[in-house]
Amino acid sequence: MKKVLITAAVMALSLGAAAQVKVNVHESAKDQPVIPKEIYGQFAEHLGRCIYDGLWVGEDSDIPNINGYRKDIVEALKELKVPVLRWPGGCFADEYHWMDGIGPKDKRAKIVNSNWGGTIEDNSFGTHEFLNLCELIGTEPYISGNVGSGSVEELAKWVEYMTAENGSMAELRKSNGREKPWKVKYLGVGNESWGCGGNMDPDYYSDLYKRYAIYCREYDGNRLYKIASGANGGDYNWTKVLMDDIRQDMSGLSFHFYSVIEWNNKLNATNFPEDEYYNTIAKACEVEQLIRTHSSVMDIYDPHKRVGLLLDEWGTWYNVEPGTNPGHLFQQNTMRDAIVAGLSLNIFHDYVDRLKMANIAQIVNVLQSMILTKGKDMVLTPTYHVFRMYNVHQDATYLPTDCSSAVCTAPSGQNYPDLSVTASKSDAVHISLVNSSLSEDKEIEISFDSLKPKSVSAEILRGAGKDGLQSVNAYNDFGKNARNVEPVALKDVKIDGGKLRLTVPTASVIVLSVK
Numbered sequence: 001m002k003k004v005l006i007t008a009a010v011m012a013l014s015l016g017a018a019a020q021v022k023v024n025v026h027e028s029a030k031d032q033p034v035i036p037k038e039i040y041g042q043f044a045e046h047l048g049r050c051i052y053d054g055l056w057v058g059e060d061s062d063i064p065n066i067n068g069y070r071k072d073i074v075e076a077l078k079e080l081k082v083p084v085l086r087w088p089g090g091c092f093a094d095e096y097h098w099m100d101g102i103g104p105k106d107k108r109a110k111i112v113n114s115n116w117g118g119t120i121e122d123n124s125f126g127t128h129e130f131l132n133l134c135e136l137i138g139t140e141p142y143i144s145g146n147v148g149s150g151s152v153e154e155l156a157k158w159v160e161y162m163t164a165e166n167g168s169m170a171e172l173r174k175s176n177g178r179e180k181p182w183k184v185k186y187l188g189v190g191n192e193s194w195g196c197g198g199n200m201d202p203d204y205y206s207d208l209y210k211r212y213a214i215y216c217r218e219y220d221g222n223r224l225y226k227i228a229s230g231a232n233g234g235d236y237n238w239t240k241v242l243m244d245d246i247r248q249d250m251s252g253l254s255f256h257f258y259s260v261i262e263w264n265n266k267l268n269a270t271n272f273p274e275d276e277y278y279n280t281i282a283k284a285c286e287v288e289q290l291i292r293t294h295s296s297v298m299d300i301y302d303p304h305k306r307v308g309l310l311l312d313e314w315g316t317w318y319n320v321e322p323g324t325n326p327g328h329l330f331q332q333n334t335m336r337d338a339i340v341a342g343l344s345l346n347i348f349h350d351y352v353d354r355l356k357m358a359n360i361a362q363i364v365n366v367l368q369s370m371i372l373t374k375g376k377d378m379v380l381t382p383t384y385h386v387f388r389m390y391n392v393h394q395d396a397t398y399l400p401t402d403c404s405s406a407v408c409t410a411p412s413g414q415n416y417p418d419l420s421v422t423a424s425k426s427d428a429v430h431i432s433l434v435n436s437s438l439s440e441d442k443e444i445e446i447s448f449d450s451l452k453p454k455s456v457s458a459e460i461l462r463g464a465g466k467d468g469l470q471s472v473n474a475y476n477d478f479g480k481n482a483r484n485v486e487p488v489a490l491k492d493v494k495i496d497g498g499k500l501r502l503t504v505p506t507a508s509v510i511v512l513s514v515k
Helices: 071-080 090-095 127-136 152-163 170-176 204-216 236-249 274-285 285-299 335-349 382-393 466-470
Strands: 018-024 042-043 084-086 141-147 187-189 225-228 251-257 308-316 356-361 371-374 378-381 397-399 401-403 408-409 415-417 420-424 427-435 441-448 456-462 494-496 499-504 506-515
Touching: 018 225, 018 236, 018 408, 018 420, 018 427, 042 308, 071 127, 071 371, 071 382, 084 170, 084 187, 084 236, 084 356, 127 141, 127 152, 127 397, 141 152, 152 170, 152 204, 204 236, 204 251, 225 236, 225 397, 236 285, 236 371, 251 274, 251 285, 274 285, 274 415, 274 466, 285 308, 285 335, 308 335, 335 356, 335 420, 335 427, 335 456, 335 506, 371 382, 382 408, 382 427, 382 456, 382 506, 427 441, 499 506
Parallel strands: 018 441, 042 084, 042 356, 084 141, 141 187, 187 225, 225 251, 251 308, 308 356
Antiparallel strands: 018 401, 371 378, 397 420, 408 415, 420 427, 427 506, 441 499, 456 506, 494 499
16 A cells, blocks of 8 residues: 655744645545554453453442443443454463353452552453453454463363353353353464563564464354464564464464653653653654554565554553552543544554554553543543544545645654544545644645535544643543543534635644545
């Protein structure tokens, strides 16, 4: 797929001035790929309050629930149209033994979660609870298998337990209350096998992967999309070794990327200065180079792009909120995170000929989450709203775009787009715009190849505040500020001579629907 790059422009504008930007949407372009809905995937790990007090409160909780799942979260996730949910980790996956999480809850093993805060894991949320949740919210399960401390036999039997109609594992499942097997498509063979998943080198992991892959069978019409544990960031040699050795045995190859400036000196999630804002969004844009280079290595061995590249962990990672367990990774979520989400998703769309899935970390109460909970209260984060606004792109046809906006340089020296644009076509043409500037509104003129717009509707997400920095620091908190940042209709979009004209304010995300 040909990617249209943003062109640089020199703009000498005073503070508060509106930059003039032209966008061309090529809705007549032929042979464009579909944006897989799995680009909008989620991730749920046994970490902090993601599972317990997040997704799961138990049937006896005084918090309204559906068979133990928080009712408000179930409803919010249905609205989000979550396409795929990865579980149980993360680093937790490579110490997770699935038989600890089946059978009567009062007889399940209690273990120490040594990766995340040393808390006790009672395994009351296990295989049945996860797969039933996926059915409840209409999402595809993605099982991350234990390669680090598990065995080939253990993972093979887990696949059989979940997906076989008959046999000893199926009988065990039936005795635990599930007569019919589930459909499980995505199977991750290990997680971060270069690190917390076993400290392996690529040659060793490659040989190990082949053993796991051959014994994880397909039962009764269930088809497995087997995913190899990929590189640590820019370790392109890992990708080279795996593509050279096991490309015929895998359907997908994963990698992870977090927008972290310094791992040993993480930033605060709120009340950040301007330079930290720009450095964070520029760091997020670094993912484009990683996707492009991993893809180019894969192209050498797989020019027809049979093997998918999966970014199954991504997002922002800051200091935890004061007074919370450092190992629980609970952080607030501001309009800065919404800008990161929009910029990242726009980048992902440009590479969907190879990039087939992305799973933001994580779904509730951990890192760049969709939802935060506190007792009976729940808030939807700015990142949630971006994902909800953007779900119009799921399984839509990608449309190339040209944009005359500038490429800017953050204090860190890394580049980021002043205005980012993506577009797709389904029942309408949908255009998403991200203005990352804290000082310049953008006066946008959008033209098309042949489309003559008859109607347009739009939503805008922007933080409350008097200026760009106040706006981008805005977040939703429990209590009266729970809806401080949420989308509203954008009325002032004009159709003028077959073109659209609108203003994109500073630090905002807009989605247009054009017919």
